[in-house]
Each structure stands twice: as structure tokens, then as C-alpha cells.
Amino acid sequence: MYIGVDIGGTNVTAGLVSIDGEILFQNSCPTLPSRGWDMVIQDIINLIREIINQASNNKNVLGIGIGVPGVADPNTGNVVHCVNLGWENVPLGKTLEKEFNKPVYIDNDASVAALAEFENGALKGTQNSILITLGTGIGGGFIINGRLYSGTSNIGSEIGHTVIGENFYDCNCGKNGCFETFSSATALIRYTKKLMEEARENTVIGNYIDNDLDKLNAKVIFDCAKAGDKLALSSVNRLVDYLIIGITNLINLLDPEIIAIGGGISKAGDYLLELISHRIHEKILFKDMPYSKIAIAKHGNDAGIIGSAMLCKHS
Known part of the structure; x- marks a missing residue:
């Protein structure tokens, strides 16, 4: 199983997803980006903890993927530029890897939506x-x-x-x-x-x-x-x-x-x-x-x- 996190300007949504792309459980919270990126990341951490608790075993969660409404660097895990959130060079990937000791992957939200359609959708x-x-x-x-x-x-x-x-x-x-x-x-x-x-x-x-x-x-x-x-x-x-x-x-x-x-x-x-x-x-x-x-x-x-x-x- 994997965890998918969709960061939007209004809400952050996270879900537990099977290897076949089926959502098993999901939850969300308001983004409220004006509080600063550190507060938003703390909310993301809390959401992921809730999702992991829904998994029968923490070891069953093989990784965490994140889609952001802006430019992300998959190599560093940083959100390089995100106008809607007001983020510049935010170390999102490394912060989550340190917190959960799991690999974290990050990309643009439209790109990950294409990947969803490629996995089991229109593409x-x-x-x-x-x-x-x-x-x-x-x-x-x-x-x-x-x-x-x-x-x-x-x-x-x-x-x-x-x-x-x-x-x-x-x-x-x-x-x-x-x-x-x-x-x-x-x-x-x-x-x-x-x-x-x-x-x-x-x-x-x-x-x-x-x-x-x-x-x-x-x-x-x-x-x-x-x-x-x-x-x-x-x-x-x-x-x-x-x-x-x-x-x-x-x-x-x-x-x-x-x-x-x-x-x-x-x-x-x-x-x-x-x-x-x-x-x-x-x-x-x-x-x-x-x-x-x-x-x-x-x-x-x-x-x-x-x-x-x-x-x-x-x-």
C-alpha cells in the first residue's frame, strides 16, 4: 500500500491507496496557507499518521507520494515554487522522510493526475x-x-x-x-x-x-x-x-x-x-x-x- 497526499490551495487530502490504485481510506483538512509552510506540513504529518493508523501494519505502507500545485523537485523533495501556497524552496520531502522513515516522492499536481489516469483511468x-x-x-x-x-x-x-x-x-x-x-x-x-x-x-x-x-x-x-x-x-x-x-x-x-x-x-x-x-x-x-x-x-x-x-x- 501507498499513501497519496494531494495539496491544494483550499484543502489537503491524504489517502491510503492499494498498489492497483484503489483508495482504501482518505481524510482531509483545510490548507490555510497563510499560517506558514511549517504549520501546513504539521497538518500533513497528522493526516498521514491517521492514514497509517488505518493500515493493518505500518510496514505495509511502502512509501508516500505528494502532489503540489506548483514546481517540485523530485530529486531533492523540495517544493521549489508554489504561488497558491506562497512557498519557495520548502523542504517537504525531507521533512516527511525524517518523520516517517519512509521514501517520499513529490511532483506537480497535474502530472500526478496524469499518472492516476495512466494507472487505471482514461490513459x-x-x-x-x-x-x-x-x-x-x-x-x-x-x-x-x-x-x-x-x-x-x-x-x-x-x-x-x-x-x-x-x-x-x-x-x-x-x-x-x-x-x-x-x-x-x-x-x-x-x-x-x-x-x-x-x-x-x-x-x-x-x-x-x-x-x-x-x-x-x-x-x-x-x-x-x-x-x-x-x-x-x-x-x-x-x-x-x-x-x-x-x-x-x-x-x-x-x-x-x-x-x-x-x-x-x-x-x-x-x-x-x-x-x-x-x-x-x-x-x-x-x-x-x-x-x-x-x-x-x-x-x-x-x-x-x-x-x-x-x-x-x-x-
């Missing part, structure tokens, strides 16, 4: 495949030649910051035109608000949320688009148009077997897949050749725990 059985996570931002995880790929300096697969166009606002990274400013949940909400402000009249989606923009989220926008609201459909179509650009760039670059879509946007499921499938053929370079299958990721919110635990298996 299972592939040699070359990609996971795209569409949430607050856009993340990516690459499986190349049957192994998780993070690049020479462990900062690869940052597909959310590939530039695919010119946008009406800059990305948090400082550039203009990043993929995640077009096709993330944040981008969808921001563009829909822009259209609503420009309309200067009551809209169907505005009436749906009682003109309270605080109630606007990706699910609301997709629900209204499915119901035929023109403004919501315009926003969703824009997201999909740029998503297809991002996907075809990946197909042209790496020719993967499968590209799976995870994150909050993926909850649109078959509706999203249908919008993609109807238009992607127009953008494919070699139209007479087979191209990547597009699928919805399987594990949802559990991907972080499962993938982190699978770092122990695949490292």
Missing part, C-alpha cells in the same frame, strides 16, 4: 498520452514511452502557459495569450461577464443568476448553453475553439494515443466531447491520418490522491 494501456486539466487554470501531464515526463528541470508540461492567441487580459504569469486565459473555468467566467456587461440589457443567463455575478460559475454557463442561451453558448464555443487549438498543437507536437480532459470543466462530459469532435477535424494537419482519441478523465477529484500514491510505484 490506461497507452504508451504516449496526455492529460489536460481545465480548472481555475490549465495544467497538463505527459506520459511518454510509458513513463511520466516532467522535463529536464521538472518544469515541463506547463501547457496552460503556451501562447495560443491574443487576449483581452493578461495571464497571471505576466504574458498575454496563454492557453489558460482562453479555456480554463476562470477564462470562461471572465469572458461571460464581459459579454454580459457589453449587452447592457437583461440576458437569459443574467436572469438565471438573478443578475448576481457572484453566482456565475462554469456549471451555470454550460447549463445555460445546453438550454440554448446564445450568450452562454457564445462563451462556451469560444472556450472550445481555443481548446481545440491547444489540443491540435499537442497532437502535432507529440502525436499521443489519447488526450484526456480533467478538471472542473470536464464535468460537462459528453456535451463537451461532442463540441470538440464536431470541429477538431478541421484543425488537424494530416486529415487522412488517425489522430488522438479525446476522452474525459475518469478519476475526478480522486486523481490527486491516486496519482500521488502511484509516484511510489512508478518512481
